[in-house]
Amino acid sequence: MVSNISEKSILLSDKAMECCMNGNFENALKYFDEGLSVDEDNILLLYNKAGCLVNMGEIEQSDPIFKKIIGLCDEMDKSELVLNIKANSYTYLRDFDSAREVFEEILKDFPNNVDGLLSRAIYLKRECMYDDSLEVFRKVLNLDPDNFEANMYMGELLLDLGGHEECKKFIDKAFELCPDFPYILYIKGCYFAAVCEDYKKAIEYYDKAINIEPGLVKCYFEKSKCLVLLGKADEAKKSFNKIYELNPEFYDESHKELLDDIIEMLANHYFMD
Numbered sequence: 001m002v003s004n005i006s007e008k009s010i011l012l013s014d015k016a017m018e019c020c021m022n023g024n025f026e027n028a029l030k031y032f033d034e035g036l037s038v039d040e041d042n043i044l045l046l047y048n049k050a051g052c053l054v055n056m057g058e059i060e061q062s063d064p065i066f067k068k069i070i071g072l073c074d075e076m077d078k079s080e081l082v083l084n085i086k087a088n089s090y091t092y093l094r095d096f097d098s099a100r101e102v103f104e105e106i107l108k109d110f111p112n113n114v115d116g117l118l119s120r121a122i123y124l125k126r127e128c129m130y131d132d133s134l135e136v137f138r139k140v141l142n143l144d145p146d147n148f149e150a151n152m153y154m155g156e157l158l159l160d161l162g163g164h165e166e167c168k169k170f171i172d173k174a175f176e177l178c179p180d181f182p183y184i185l186y187i188k189g190c191y192f193a194a195v196c197e198d199y200k201k202a203i204e205y206y207d208k209a210i211n212i213e214p215g216l217v218k219c220y221f222e223k224s225k226c227l228v229l230l231g232k233a234d235e236a237k238k239s240f241n242k243i244y245e246l247n248p249e250f251y252d253e254s255h256k257e258l259l260d261d262i263i264e265m266l267a268n269h270y271f272m273d
Helices: 007-021 025-036 043-055 059-072 080-092 096-109 114-126 129-144 146-159 164-177 182-194 199-213 217-229 233-246 253-272
Strands: none
Touching: 007 025, 007 043, 025 043, 043 059, 043 080, 043 217, 059 080, 080 114, 096 114, 114 129, 114 146, 129 146, 146 164, 146 182, 164 182, 182 199, 182 217, 199 217, 217 233
16 A cells, blocks of 8 residues: 555656656556565556556556556545545546546545646546636646646647647646657647647657657547648558557547548548649
C-alpha cells in the first residue's frame, strides 16, 4: 500500500514518470514493474503503470489494473490521494457515473484539492460541458499555474472552441513545461493547422509525436487532412490508412463525419487530376 512504500520503489516510480513525460513508455514500464516487485499492491505505482499503458494504446492491459486499484482503494482510508486515484481509475474505465460520484466526494471534503479539481475539469470536458470545464480549469491554474495537464487541456479546449488568442498561452506554457510529451506535440500541430494554416509546421509536430508514440491515432488523422490541403493526396492516403492499421474500429459514429471529409477531399483530388 502507499503508506508502506519503500524508498526503492519511490526512486523507481520517479524514474518511470520521467520516462513517461519524455514519451519513453517502454522504459517506464520496466521501472514500474521493478517497483511493483517490491510493493505489488501500491496503488500509486499501479495507477501510473496503467496510465502509461493507456498512453501506449494498451487498453486491454490497463483495464484490469484500474479495476484492481479500485478494489484496493475501497480497503483504504479516504485520503485525498486515494480518492483521486479511485476517481481517475473509474474515468479510465469509462464508468463516468461512478467517477462523478467520487469527484463530488473529493470536492466536498477537499474543495481546493488540485488533483480533484483537475480530474473534475477533464471529466466535464469529456461530457461536453465546456463552460463548466473552463471554469474549473481556471480554478486549478489559479492554485497551480505551472500544472502541465491543466495548461495542456485548457489550451486544447480553448482551441477547439475557437479561442485562438487565449489558447496559445496555455499551449505554449504546457510545451515549455514538457516539450517531448506526445499529446502536447499533437496539440501544437493542431494549433498551427487551425490557427496559422501552416500545414507543414503542423505536420512537423504530428511527426514528432508519432516518433515518440507511434500509436497516437489522432496524429495520423490530422496529418492526413494537412497533407490533402497541401495537395499531397497520395501521402494523405498512406497516413489515412495507418489509422486502420492501428485501430480498425476507429471508424465509428463519433469520427464518421471527419473521416468522410477526408474521403471527400481525397476523391476530389483524384477527380480534379
